[in-house]
Amino acid sequence: xxxxxxxxxxxxxxxxxxxxxxxxxxxxxxxxxxxxxxxxxxxxxxxxxxxxxxxxxxxxxxxxxxxxxxxxxxxxxxxxxxxxxxxxxxxxxxxxxxxxxxxxxxxxxxxxxxxxxxxxxxxxxxxxxxxxxxxxxxxxxxxxxxxxxxxxxxxxxxxxxxxxxxxxxxxxxxxxxxxxxxxxxxxxxxxxxxxxxxxxxxxxxxxxxxxxx
Amino acid sequence: xxxxxxxxxxxxxxxxxxxxxxxxxxxxxxxxxxxxxxxxxxxxxxxxxxxxxxxxxxxxxxxxxxxxxxxxxxxxxxxxxxxxxxxxxxxxxxxxxxxxxxxxxxxxxxxxxxxxxxxxxxxxxxxxxxxxxxxxxxxxxxxxxxxxxxx
Numbered sequence: 001x002x003x004x005x006x007x008x009x010x011x012x013x014x015x016x017x018x019x020x021x022x023x024x025x026x027x028x029x030x031x032x033x034x035x036x037x038x039x040x041x042x043x044x045x046x047x048x049x050x051x052x053x054x055x056x057x058x059x060x061x062x063x064x065x066x067x068x069x070x071x072x073x074x075x076x077x078x079x080x081x082x083x084x085x086x087x088x089x090x091x092x093x094x095x096x097x098x099x100x101x102x103x104x105x106x107x108x109x110x111x112x113x114x115x116x117x118x119x120x121x122x123x124x125x126x127x128x129x130x131x132x133x134x135x136x137x138x139x140x141x142x143x144x145x146x147x148x149x150x151x152x153x154x155x156x157x158x159x160x161x162x163x164x165x166x167x168x169x170x171x172x173x174x175x176x177x178x179x180x181x182x183x184x185x186x187x188x189x190x191x192x193x194x195x196x197x198x199x200x201x202x203x204x205x206x207x208x209x210x211x212x213x
Numbered sequence: 214x215x216x217x218x219x220x221x222x223x224x225x226x227x228x229x230x231x232x233x234x235x236x237x238x239x240x241x242x243x244x245x246x247x248x249x250x251x252x253x254x255x256x257x258x259x260x261x262x263x264x265x266x267x268x269x270x271x272x273x274x275x276x277x278x279x280x281x282x283x284x285x286x287x288x289x290x291x292x293x294x295x296x297x298x299x300x301x302x303x304x305x306x307x308x309x310x311x312x313x314x315x316x317x318x319x320x321x322x323x324x325x326x327x328x329x330x331x332x333x334x335x336x337x338x339x340x341x342x343x344x345x346x347x348x349x350x351x352x353x354x355x356x357x358x359x360x361x362x363x364x
């Protein structure tokens with residue numbers, strides 16, 4: 001294919017980094033090479049015989065390439081590969097391991113909104129959306145992708161430092177019998193049992209219960 | 214987890230099976246250099262199988278993994294071997310349960326699922342036994358994803 005003799009060290013640590021199925025190929029520059037290294041990228045669907053070049057990631061000097069669009073069908077699995085070029089020589093193609101968007105993605109924490117009465121707080125949780133090509137494209141919640149998705153919710157009484165944990169499947173939770181005029185802080189995490197996927201906990205959302213009437 | 218397969222229901226410890234597979238996935242898949250061939254998902258994806266055929270093809274696939282895959286996947290790594298046998302035991306009990314239900318409920322094998330399973334066997338027989346078994350084991354997540362997606 002007219003390739004040059006390839007004596008350049010290889011790109012290193014070629015892997016997919018995926019969050020909410022935004023699937024980005026990352027790698028590290030070949031050892032000992034300074035500036036000026038260019039790269040090209042190709043990818044393949046597992047089980048299908050041909051590599052497909054990614055034109056937008058041809059002759060690039062950055063060390064990442066967004067392949068979300070090419071790997072958006074999470075019923076398939078993928079490989080990707082990177083080759084480096086410098087001063088007329090090149091490296092070998094360096095491949096990822098097999099990438100399964102469904103099990104190899106990370107999930108962001110849920111969005112948390114809270115409201116309160118004098119003796120209770122109401123919590124509404126929203127799972128993140130799957131990556132999509134454009135804002136106009138229809139949104140797909142990760143709840144649709146992972147039917148077994150659950151929420152772990154932590155509620156902290158800021159005064160007594162007492163903390164409760166709840167594990168719920170639906171996205172609303174009302175915590176009753178609280179103290180009036182007290183600040184409670186809520187944080188939530190997404191938990192998918194199988195395939196096993198846990199988000200981090202969201203940042204805390206604090207709210208005060210209303211004072212006694 | 215309980216799977217509803219037509220008239221049949223089968224419970225499987227998916228969390229354990231998934232955890233076992235995740236622990237050995239990189240090791241097993243690295244032994245399969247053939248990127249351009251899939252046993253389970255090409256040319257036709259499992260996801261195209263009709264709901265009515267799920268019971269039959271699931272039983273076929275359990276039998277396939279028990280009889281043709283797990284026993285041919287011994288490695289030099291005892292950790293990997295232990296994980297494989299744990300997964301195999303889960304499949305063995307699931308196949309037994311599904312087999313009993315299948316006899317009672319005559320879970321129908323439609324033309325499509327019969328054709329699909331023939332394709333899987335053809336893909337398998339196109340390789341030598343060890344390579345075919347290792348590739349099939351490396352594709353276990355394809356089977357688990359399909360089972361869970363259409364629970």
